Amino acid sequence: MAVSKLFGAKIKRREDPRLITGKATYTDDLQPAGLTHAQIIRSPHAYARIKRIDVEAARRHPGVVAIFTGKDLQGKINPIPTAWLIPNSDLKTPPHPALAVDTVRYVGDGVAVVVAEDRYTARDAAGLVRVEYEPLPAVVDQQKAMERGAPQIHTDVPGNLAFKWGLGNAEATTAAFKAAERDGIVVSQHFVNQRLIPNAIETRSVVAQYNSGSGELTAWYTTQNPHIARFLMSVVTGVPEHKVRIIAPEVGGGFGSKIPFYADEAIVAFCAKAIGRPVKWTEDRSENYHSTIHGRDHITDLEVAATRDGMVTALRGKTWANLGAYLSTAAPGVPTILHGLMLTGCYTIPNIEYVVYGVFTNTTPVDAYRGAGRPEATYLIERIVDLVAAQLKMDPAEVRRKNFIPKDKFPYTTAEGLAYDSGDYGPALDKALAMVDYTRLRNEQKRGPKGGKHLGVGLSTYVEICGLGPSAVAGAVGFQGGLWESAVVRMHPTGKATAFTGASPHGQGEETTFAQIVADELGLPIDDIEVVHGDTAQIPMGWGTYGSRTTVVGGAALVLAARRVREKATKIAAHMLEAAEKDVVFDQGRFYVRGSPDRAKTIQEVTLQAYLAWNLPQGVEPSLEASAFYDPSNFTFPFGTHIAVVEVDGETGQVDLKRYVAVDDCGRVINPLIVDGQVHGGLVQGIAQALYEGAAYSPDGQLLTGTMADYAVPKAHMFPHFATDRTETPSPHNPLGVKGVGETGTIASTPAIVNAVVDALRSYGITHLDMPLTPERVWNAVHGKTREVKAQ
Amino acid sequence: MKRPVKVTVNGVAHSHEVEPRLLLVHLLRDVLGLTGTHVGCDTSNCGACTILMNGKAIKSCTLLAVQADGASLMTVEGLAQDGNLHPIQEGFWEEHGLQCGFCTPGMMMTALDLLQRTPDPTEQQIRMGLEGNLCRCTGYQHIVNSIQHAARKMRGAGAKAGRSA
Numbered sequence: 001m002a003v004s005k006l007f008g009a010k011i012k013r014r015e016d017p018r019l020i021t022g023k024a025t026y027t028d029d030l031q032p033a034g035l036t037h038a039q040i041i042r043s044p045h046a047y048a049r050i051k052r053i054d055v056e057a058a059r060r061h062p063g064v065v066a067i068f069t070g071k072d073l074q075g076k077i078n079p080i081p082t083a084w085l086i087p088n089s090d091l092k093t094p095p096h097p098a099l100a101v102d103t104v105r106y107v108g109d110g111v112a113v114v115v116a117e118d119r120y121t122a123r124d125a126a127g128l129v130r131v132e133y134e135p136l137p138a139v140v141d142q143q144k145a146m147e148r149g150a151p152q153i154h155t156d157v158p159g160n161l162a163f164k165w166g167l168g169n170a171e172a173t174t175a176a177f178k179a180a181e182r183d184g185i186v187v188s189q190h191f192v193n194q195r196l197i198p199n200a201i202e203t204r205s206v207v208a209q210y211n212s213g214s215g216e217l218t219a220w221y222t223t224q225n226p227h228i229a230r231f232l233m234s235v236v237t238g239v240p241e242h243k244v245r246i247i248a249p250e251v252g253g254g255f256g257s258k259i260p261f262y263a264d265e266a267i268v269a270f271c272a273k274a275i276g277r278p279v280k281w282t283e284d285r286s287e288n289y290h291s292t293i294h295g296r297d298h299i300t301d302l303e304v305a306a307t308r309d310g311m312v313t314a315l316r317g318k319t320w321a322n323l324g325a326y327l328s329t330a331a332p333g334v335p336t337i338l339h340g341l342m343l344t345g346c347y348t349i350p351n352i353e354y355v356v357y358g359v360f361t362n363t364t365p366v367d368a369y370r371g372a373g374r375p376e377a378t379y380l381i382e383r384i385v386d387l388v389a390a391q392l393k394m395d396p397a398e399v400r401r402k403n404f405i406p407k408d409k410f411p412y413t414t415a416e417g418l419a420y421d422s423g424d425y426g427p428a429l430d431k432a433l434a435m436v437d438y439t440r441l442r443n444e445q446k447r448g449p450k451g452g453k454h455l456g457v458g459l460s461t462y463v464e465i466c467g468l469g470p471s472a473v474a475g476a477v478g479f480q481g482g483l484w485e486s487a488v489v490r491m492h493p494t495g496k497a498t499a500f501t502g503a504s505p506h507g508q509g510e511e512t513t514f515a516q517i518v519a520d521e522l523g524l525p526i527d528d529i530e531v532v533h534g535d536t537a538q539i540p541m542g543w544g545t546y547g548s549r550t551t552v553v554g555g556a557a558l559v560l561a562a563r564r565v566r567e568k569a570t571k572i573a574a575h576m577l578e579a580a581e582k583d584v585v586f587d588q589g590r591f592y593v594r595g596s597p598d599r600a601k602t603i604q605e606v607t608l609q610a611y612l613a614w615n616l617p618q619g620v621e622p623s624l625e626a627s628a629f630y631d632p633s634n635f636t637f638p639f640g641t642h643i644a645v646v647e648v649d650g651e652t653g654q655v656d657l658k659r660y661v662a663v664d665d666c667g668r669v670i671n672p673l674i675v676d677g678q679v680h681g682g683l684v685q686g687i688a689q690a691l692y693e694g695a696a697y698s699p700d701g702q703l704l705t706g707t708m709a710d711y712a713v714p715k716a717h718m719f720p721h722f723a724t725d726r727t728e729t730p731s732p733h734n735p736l737g738v739k740g741v742g743e744t745g746t747i748a749s750t751p752a753i754v755n756a757v758v759d760a761l762r763s764y765g766i767t768h769l770d771m772p773l774t775p776e777r778v779w780n781a782v783h784g785k786t787r788e789v790k791a792q
Numbered sequence: 793m794k795r796p797v798k799v800t801v802n803g804v805a806h807s808h809e810v811e812p813r814l815l816l817v818h819l820l821r822d823v824l825g826l827t828g829t830h831v832g833c834d835t836s837n838c839g840a841c842t843i844l845m846n847g848k849a850i851k852s853c854t855l856l857a858v859q860a861d862g863a864s865l866m867t868v869e870g871l872a873q874d875g876n877l878h879p880i881q882e883g884f885w886e887e888h889g890l891q892c893g894f895c896t897p898g899m900m901m902t903a904l905d906l907l908q909r910t911p912d913p914t915e916q917q918i919r920m921g922l923e924g925n926l927c928r929c930t931g932y933q934h935i936v937n938s939i940q941h942a943a944r945k946m947r948g949a950g951a952k953a954g955r956s957a
Binding site: 019020202509716 | 826827830835838868885886892895897925927928930931933936
């Protein structure tokens with residue numbers, strides 16, 4: 001294989017010129033002729049019966065084009081489905097009408113929509129719609145929702161229990177705990193993984209247009225997965241799939257929140273069809289906080305059994321996952337498949353028993369937020385391993401090292417049944433310890449607090465599951481779709497190329513990394529390659545961008561398609577060179593007979609002949625393009641070690657994050673600049689969960705953090721300069737050797753921070769604190785106000 | 793009742809009759825078609841709508857168009873001159889200072905204001921200077937690098953201009 005020129009190169013992004021000059025087009029930038037604007041009227045109550053809706057005043061308002069209520073939509077558009085039907089869980093899927101008909105189930109549930117000539121008028125008119133509610137007692141806490149006598153949110157879902165899902169071997173686990181009670185230790189802890197709000201800086205937006213002449217529905221749409229959106233748009237609106245075109249223009253961040261198919265998109269499409277004019281709907285931020293999915297929100301009781309020398313032998317636990325009022329698109333799979341299967345982390349823990357209760361509450365639906373289930377799992381295992389170390393008075397680095405899956409055991413089948421593809425956890429740990437100068441820090445710590453400031457060091461040695469994923473596995477775990485990816489590489493007569501991907505990047509930089517891949521495979525100048533994504537009328541069926549799958553699965557499809565182009569070009573080149581195909585070599589864009597590099601045909605010359613087709617070899621069709629559909633044989637399992645160094649002020653409770661070291665192993669690296677960017681962005685989201693962020697509801701279901709002024713989206717000055725480095729353990733089954741890096745930072749960093757803060761507070765007898773670790777929470781713990789977190 | 797508003801945007805004079813309640817950002821985006829300036833929140837927190845008004849960074853979602861009457865405005869579309877990127881744009885490109893790009897126009901306009909006031913900022917001054925701008929993608933580190941890159945370049949250009957003057 002020729003040495004790659006661009007794979008591994010720090011190339012600046014080709015996406016950027018349009019983005020830094022204001023020439024990019026996001027959904028809300030579009031203004032098709034005849035555009036109208038929609039405003040959705042939403043419930044101010046967490047749970048209520050709708051007694052009456054009076055739209056007459058609004059209808060008379062000048063500039064109003066149409067108003068629809070839930071009753072108007074009934075029978076005309078289908079309920080919003082969930083797409084992850086986890087098996088063996090008795091999953092309940094109560095109907096989710098696009099607009100509520102008689103009952104609203106969370107603050108933000110849509111009840112009516114106004115369409116008007118401009119956005120101001122739409123909002124004015126929305127204020128004139130009178131909705132009479134009969135408020136009902138609401139429940140927002142998932143454990144309270146399961147109690148006897150709690151408000152019942154859906155008929156036919158007793159106890160608000162959407163599902164009960166479990167894994168593991170109860171008998172073997174019980175035996176391991178009994179043995180540990182006798183000869184070892186058992187460590188248990190109650191954990192709260194608080195609810196987060198994703199906060200893509202671009203809110204959701206849709207522009208829908210229906211052509212009654214052709215029957216085509218076009219929707220420009222802030223989605224991470226245009227084909228899934230097309231499929232569900234077709235299912236919900238009844239417009240046949242081949243008549244639906246979804247276009248994801250520039251998408252301003254997603255982090256999982258733009259995976260689901262929301263009621264709002266279907267409502268806007270319905271309006272466009274009903275009024276025969278294009279309709280735009282763009283959330284405002286507060287609306288986004290109430291109506292776009294939230295993430296996390298787990299309550300967990302966890303315990304581990306370990307030997308006295310620190311080998312963890314079993315893990316047992318129960319999690320109560322808050323799903324919100326309705327099942328969002330992927331919601332059932334997030335706290336189960338994406339969470340439960342990763343609980344033993346990077347350790348050889350042989351026994352597990354775990355149960356997850358998925359619970360409806362009167363809150364905004366919860367679905368995949370960056371990491372989706374894996375941050376919650378990593379938080380649990382990385383916190384409890386620290387608790388084992390603390391109880392045994394061992395160094396947390398040593399307990400981890402002792403329990404690591406050894407390098408020679410890969411592929412390694414975990415107690416949960418996953419086959420980790422490759423790993424070498426020791427070198428990443430060693431590198432991180434060296435970077436942070438661990439020994440010196442521990443010595444410094446022994447000297448005690450300085451000026452009331454306590455030094456803490458926290459580790460997180462994580463592994464995550466990426467590159468979603470083998471379609472057969474997706475089917476086996478109830479995901480209602482495949483998880484392969486598609487690519488087309490099309491050469492043009494002038495020797496330029498277009499690469500089409502079924503993935504849908506929205507900031508991750510694959511227009512650049514994918515061009516790097518194609519340039520290497522075909523020996524083309526990178527500027528001669530265009531990467532196209534996001535438009536269902538242009539690209540083959542694909543499953544989109546999430547789960548750190550775009551480069552792993554989409555990139556693999558792309559390299560296979562490019563190789564097919566090269567194979568066909570080789571046949572044509574051999575014919576042009578009057579040589580046997582087996583004697584023709586390809587090197588950096590040139591075909592020649594082995595030993596005669598001077599008489600070469602360039603890929604551009606060969607491409608032209610492929611299109612002219614005046615003299616092609618027998619059996620070779622004109623043109624030069626190829627497609628590939630890549631279904632991975634396994635997931636990929638990136639890993640690494642993150643270390644946080646904090647100072648905690650015992651007087652004020654203030655946590656000062658002094659340093660952060662991240663050593664990640666995401667397999668082979670295509671573009672180190674982009675990988676660093678992905679890591680940094682993930683870190684900030686994960687660190688912010690530990691220190692700053694948290695969605696809060698009042699007991700009656702009002703979102704108290706309902707605006708950006710109330711929810712702590714972190715700022716630049718809240719972070720130190722991160723130190724990043726890598727080890728490189730290629731995935732053995734991926735054609736590019738890549739593993740994915742989109743979520744590592746978020747998954748790894750949260751427990752590193754909490755471990756560091758708890759480490760700093762050890763002298764106070766504090767063994768655990770729930771997030772976010774605000775000064776108030778830390779101060780209360782330090783000053784004995786939160787007794788349950790103190791050691792007995 | 794509509795009111796007349798005259799603004800100069802990126803050196804071009806505009807005159808429009810607008811509703812008194814029209815937000816400046818909507819004048820830019822919906823009336824003038826300058827969609828490079830974005831809206832990311834409704835509480836003046838995110839800074840995606842940041843532009844320069846009479847040379848100073850302001851949040852165009854928090855000002856009425858009529859309040860800008862007579863003002864000179866600069867948006868992201870006005871950064872590049874004669875097809876040449878502004879050093880701040882170069883910095884963001886070179887240092888991977890953006891991912892989804894949605895916060896970027898506001899970030900760059902804030903950076904311009906910052907560098908006009910503080911030509912040689914420390915990392916901490918940059919981080920504090922970005923207090924009114926949120927980015928959810930980059931983790932800010934590459935944005936800091938981008939602004940440092942731009943600062944070096946702008947100081948170099950300034951020194952050169954000083955010498956030739």
